Amino acid sequence: MIEKVKKVNILVDKDKENEILDKLFHLNLVHISSFKEEDLNDFSCFTKPISKTSYQEELYEIDFALSIFKQFGVGESGFFKSFFPDKQILLRNEFDKIVENFNLKDFYRNMSELSSKFNLLIEEENVLKEEKHYINIMKSFPFQYSIFSGTKLTKSICFTVKNRDLAILSSEENSFLSDIFFYPFETEKDSTKAFILYLNEDDDRVNSLIKKYNVSIIPHLENITGFIEEEVERINLKLTEIEKEKTVIKSKIKDYYKFKINLLALKDFYNSLKFKDNTLENFLQGKEVALLKGFVKEIEVNKILAVSNDKDCIVMISDPEKDDIVPVSLRNIPLFRPFEFLVKLFGVPSYSNVDPVPVIAVLFSLFFGIALGDAIYGLVLAIFGFFFRRKYREDAGAHNFFSILLYGGIMSIIVGILTGSFAGNLFELYFPSGAITGVIKSVRIIDTLSPTGSVNFLIFAIGIGVVTQLLGVIINIITKIRGKNYLDAIFNGVGWLLFLPGLVLLLLLSKFPFLKIFDYSLIIVGVILLLLGGWNSVHSFMFKPVAALVNIYGIRSSYGVTSFLGDTLSYSRLFALGLSSSILASSFNMMAQVIGNMFGGFGIVPLLLVLIATQSLALMMSVLGAFIHSMRLNFLEFFGRFYDMGGYEFKPLGFEFKNIIVDNKEEVKNNGKHGNSWSSF
Structure with a gap:
């Protein structure tokens, strides 16, 4: 759900604006917003202050030191770690000690000196190598x-x-x-x-x-x-000395790596302070007072009102106005929360819109499961997602991503069981008379590799598309009703909700003739509403008939018959992806069997090697395709029906930890990971 927020205006004594800003910063509850241009006209006697502190120097020193670690290849490495680095955990008192005691200036100076000395050694080494190359050319010179x-x-x-x-x-x-x-x-x-x-x-x-x-x-x-012998000896001796000095420098930089968490903590600290000081520019200053505007979650209003108890300021709470750009905070149950990651990836919905996260959680998992469509692949992915979900439970971004893979894997297991796909036809090919093969055949509902099964699977995928598109229309109606656009909700919402199912039912009348009257009623009422919607959308009487007609096509409306057909058929990609996953896996199974037979009695080893390698490749390709196309179906075909991403994320003024995780508990849970001396620098 999209959390309800309240608009907050804070009037404060001009001399105490920094003090109030510090209070709000530590509360971490208020999203500060800037005043609109028309507001500035209303407060012509007010001015906007300029932030004096930027912390650019400190942030540069931190980034420089971190770049040195990266340059020398010190610390975490590997393809997986580059995407999901382990965020280290600090207790609150440890974080405070770093801020108070860590001497960033000295650390930067030491790292800078080591880097400069290493670069000079590299330059000297290059000169010596050039001389060595020259001597190699002149090796026979006798003088x-x-x-x-x-x-x-x-x-x-x-x-x-x-x-x-x-x-x-x-x-x-x-x-x-x-x-x-x-x-x-x-x-x-x-x-x-x-x-x-x-x-x-x-x-x-x-x-x-x-x-x-x-x-x-x-x-x-x-x-x-x-002479050449003397020069060779001189160059080799100097190169050896340089290599030793380089090793010493690398060793020192490696020793300094234990302070990386200090740098990351300070980076979050200074970035937060920079954000706080930049917020000072959102004040409007008068001769005696200053005014600040923002938003606070409805459930936390009382905490903000407590700020005014010391009589240093006046806090005014009100409902957001229609023309306010209201920040959006999404709140969902833990089961759906990981999918907020996908929604924010596309863009935060506007405040007046419907939170699509619960629907996306179901649809994305369903689409992903159908597109992957294999029980063994789903099992491997679910185990992978479950393991790394637990590993990165403190890192919200990584935890959400692996949770999505877990849900998609579980759905793929279900689809794989119903379609009888277990790494393609693995069991049917290698164990045709086995008990597991018999169970697979008995629970299989659709055989996607058979002609009839393929057609049924395609119809099923398109049917999902129809239902998804109608669901998007329903959400669009709800959004319009919430925005009090009642006529538009009826004409261009309910009209499509009646007309489109009527078109679909036309295909079923030959099998269900008793639906004819009901179907015609849906189409007629839907067409009437759509015509009225187009008629009502223009003011000139001359163009009203034309607008009414083209509304059905979709030119005047946000939807149309052609859009419905195109978007619905786009869901056939679920059929194509699910079928291709099964065919590809089955092809690799047969290829491994052929290679195994070539080696006779010793064929089991090459068979297993080929099977593992090819199925791993098929798994990665299928997962990538399932993830990308599931996002496309949600972001393009589904969101196109109702989604308005005109909002921006609720970001309260306060500490924001992007590089570390701060645990406010007093007990140490790090098992000595951060046992370095905080005051060493």
């Missing part, structure tokens, strides 16, 4: 590398030249090469590396030879000065 420094009168270069060009060079420039120092020091299959030392006055001649004979100069690194 000291300092020879490349030359003198005031000489220059030197190393180069690579193709053997064919070298032969021509040696022949054509023999006299010049005799006048300079020319020393080939490494010959390979196609090329030769050579060194020349020449006078400065021969520089132009050397450059012309380089161009003429396609010579490739080997650049010289200034850091290298000694």
Whole structure:
């Protein structure tokens, strides 16, 4: 259900607005809202204050430290953990100790120094690796590398030249090469590396030879000065030292990881304070007083009224007005609560709308179960969901997600039993005369792999679509009645609720002729109401007849015959998904059997390996398809009939813990998980 809320206006002495804000923050009950533009016109003598504190520096330091842990791969890892990290639990007094004692500045400075030092080591390591690569190229060079420094009168270069060009060079420039120092020091299959030392006055001649004979100069690194053996020893020694220093830094960062929960606690703390200080901008300040507007849940009004007992402020409670944008708080029984996750994923309904969570809980589970449609797959998914639901019971988001998988798995077990699908035809193929196979056949209602069964399954899926669409129309009628749009509820609500079932019953008149009068009555009354709805929707008399006619098509109305047919047929995807899951699983069963037979008496091992691998793949594909298409049928085909997501979530001013879980109990339940020293930094 959508919880009832009250509008609250708080008038406070201007000098005590921060004090009142702190009280509201610790109460964690009031959703603060900003004043509308027209309200500002009514309070022209009031101004809006500007928040002075942003806590950006603290939040940057926290994010920087957390990014260092991620950069060095410290802590939790793995594909599953990346989506559902374990939220750690802190007692309230532990959280308070972190806030009071943890020195974030020192911790940030230490992490920053380690990161900077590590980056410098990486840069130095890259330079040494570049030198090592160069030495590998020049490994046969026999002289000291300092020879490349030359003198005031000489220059030197190393180069690579193709053997064919070298032969021509040696022949054509023999006299010049005799006048300079020319020393080939490494010959390979196609090329030769050579060194020349020449006078400065021969520089132009050397450059012309380089161009003429396609010579490739080997650049010289200034850091290298000694013999190759000395340089190799120097580089390897330095690389070893750098690796040791890197290991020390990584070890220190790994030790600091135990303070990650401190960082996460402070991140939630400062984000909450930032939200509180930003809320200060929602005040309207006058010369002597300040005004704040918000909303509070009806069941918690008395707690807010208690704030005014100290006479520092005046609290005024009233019902929301029609043009107010009212925040929405969903409250459902534990069985349905996980499906609030799906509704919020699509968008929070408006305050005047109907809470769709209970209906979505039933429909999503049903759609998912039909689309997956296998008892063994459902059992595996239900066990998976049950296990991780318990594991993440303190994390609301993860708990809700795995609860949805649990419910979907249970529904898939039921559908699988009724359709006789147990990992496809696993039992029928491998144990055709077994007792379990006999039980499966005896309880099976529809054989989806048979022609008749497939047709019945398709009709069943489309029938679900018809019922779901009519349910959406009913909810739309309720919403319009709650909004006091009575004529629209009758003409464009009840009209469709009579006309559409009448169209469906036309298909059944050949089998049930006694329904003819009833069916025609539904269609006639429905058409009349729809025509009146279209007639009433425009003011110009000239266009009223046209509007009445097109209302049935759906142009003037929120619905239409074509929309009904299209959306209803869309539910045939449930049939397609359920059938494809069974066919795919059965195909993998036969493939595993063929592979097992190829190995004769030893075929049981490859058969099981192939069976487990292929069925696991089929399970993941089927679950993904069932989840996506079940959401589509709810969000697009069903929500399109009535849903108005014009609302936004009720978010009270107070601490919001996104990264940790704070337990207000006094007893320690963490088994020493947080035994680190809070005042170490």
